[in-house]
Amino acid sequence: MHILVVDDDPLAGEMTAALLESQGHNTLMANDAMGAVxxxxxxSDIKLIVSDMHMPLVSGTALLAMLREQGNHLPFILLTGDTPDEALRQTPGLNACLRKDAELAGNLEAAVQQALNS
Structure with a gap:
């Protein structure tokens, strides 16, 4: 089983992947929405997508919408450097929206477990 990490910033993507791997998960990387597709x-063994919010061309929320339109209903966690507002947190099909901050390690672990168990 793999978790797909989508981030246009290679360093941020690698840090997210390393965090997930330290929690016992296998990861794959994509630099943008097309790479994710x-x-x-x-x-076929990808079970979860963790995507950055702000990416050029196709944002994380646009990627989520595109996948849902294509019938892909994998759990989806969005990461952002901003404080997510309630409207963003309530995006249909989104399992979690987490801020990239000092609490990310614990919050991401909890969100991944919840998403995989739902």
Whole structure:
């Protein structure tokens, strides 16, 4: 089983992947929405997507909407450097919206467990 990490910032993506791997998960990386779609087409064992919110061309929420339109209902966790507002947290199909801050490690672990168990 893999978790797909989507982030246009390679360092941020690698840090998220390293965090997930330290929690016992296997990860795959994509730098943008098109890379995410390619990874999803290539790996049938992806069970969760963790995506950055602010990416050029296709944002994390646009990626979520695109996947849902295509019938992909994998759990989806959105990461943002901003404080997520209630409207963003209530985005249909979104399992969690987490801020990239000092609490991310614990919050991400809890969100991943909840998403995988739902």
């Amino acid at each position: 390619e990874q999803l087409d290539s790996h």
